[in-house]
Amino acid sequence: MTTTVKEILDAMQEYTPEDEAMIRKAYDFAQKAHENVKRYSGEPYFIHPAAVSKHLAQLGMDGATVTAGLLHDLIEDSDIREDEITKEFGPEVCFLVEGVTKLGKHKYRGAERHAESLRRLFVATSADVRVLIIKLADRYHNMTTIEHVPEHKRARIALETLEIYAPLADRLGMGRIKKELEDLSFPAIDPDAYAHALEVRKLKSKETETGLARAQKEIQKALVRKNIKDFRTEIRMKGLWSLHQKLKRKNDDITQIHDIAALRIIVPNIDDCYVALGVIHAMWKPLPGEFKDYVAFPKPNGYRSLHTTVLTAEAGVVEVQIRTKDMHQKAQYGIASHMSYKQLGKSANKGAFEKLSFPWIRDLVPALLHMPKKAPDTQNTELPSGSVQKNTKDRSAPSWLAELAEAHGVDEESEEFVDGLKRDFFSHRIFLFTPRGDVIDMPTQSTPIDFAYAIHTYLGDHMAGAKVNNKLVSFDTQLRNGDIVEILDKVSAKPTPKWLDYARTSMARRHIRSAIEEQEKKADANIEPKSKAEQKARKKKIKK
């Protein structure tokens, strides 16, 4: 059944009358343009963009993205042209549709073509994260109907989904779509292993089903006694692809796997997480070495939860995951949950989406760039705007990516690109937000000092304080994925040598060093000349 426009609108968190008019218009427009075209399943083509659009609405995306979801295949699969989309729906929607079209241009045909499509993926990503989210929703819907795709194409699409799209979803913290993409790809890649994993999961869950239900009841009673209100519990099943990976690691020893079914406890706030943990550990003995505090130490993609594994009387060894509602929301929707109307707020929303970008990628891949460069906004409008662009180029970008700009179509280079991509990009970067919703992406373990310098040298050189998620923090605070960071500046504030210990990026360190040297020079000019040895000793200290 084709998704109705009402279903799309109902799925949105909120929308303006303008959004509604635009979405209704796009719905009719796309339906007409795709008329007489059929999917492999024999259904009208339009069911696909309509489903993608609804999915984007469910993710909490804005009106332009939901509209672009409806129009995303028009340039590729109908005779509608870019200028017509711009004329009817404006440049923002057209920009998104063009971005999605570019991502889809190159199909996976061996390593070199593969790398090519990856590059396009990143160029588009660097321009706007929404393009990538549309593409993920697009790929997800195509994967749900992959059984209709001719067999010889299936494996290629599944492999691309598994190697490129699922890791991307993971990197963006979008846990739910990641798991679904993996499990939809799995049967096309290794049908036997899929059947085996399915069998193992069935067997294990049957074994523990009643026990888990009883354990769940016990937890509920105990939490109520501890006066925790407004919590819920659920049983989550491990994804089949992820189970397959674990089976391989454990040499197919099923008895070694305790997290096929896990109990999940979702509580109102962080204090409750630790209270719930205490309740669990008082009730059942935890397995030593299995407790992980991802609340205090989130994973690089922003995932937060308490994980513990306990020996229950009811169901044997059970993994328990404890998190707040907010953590649960973010674990499922990741970056999309930062970009929803509710998160950004109505006033900040306007224009903020334009700047969801990764400038360091954009700067490093100039040859592939077809989109106009926009100067990233700064937090402080009084800053001189000329040098902003330069500073946002993060020089700590992995070197393999820097080399990419110069390399030309060598096979080895392509493979290197794919490997490097998997290794570096996905695991070592975090996404941070300015108070206005601009995205700055930085290496993990970055501090407010790095953030300040990434925005502007002036802001770094005059940083007087920093707020993370509206709370004042110290300069050495390690920033976490999704943090909203505000830098407070004062004309009289200056970098100190201590800052060098706190800064993670080479760019920040370089600026700090030169600012300190500048201070020294001024001081030297004012006070009587020092002995050479003294000056040398001081320089040495700075260089450390």
Ligand code: MN
């Ligand atoms: Mn599509």
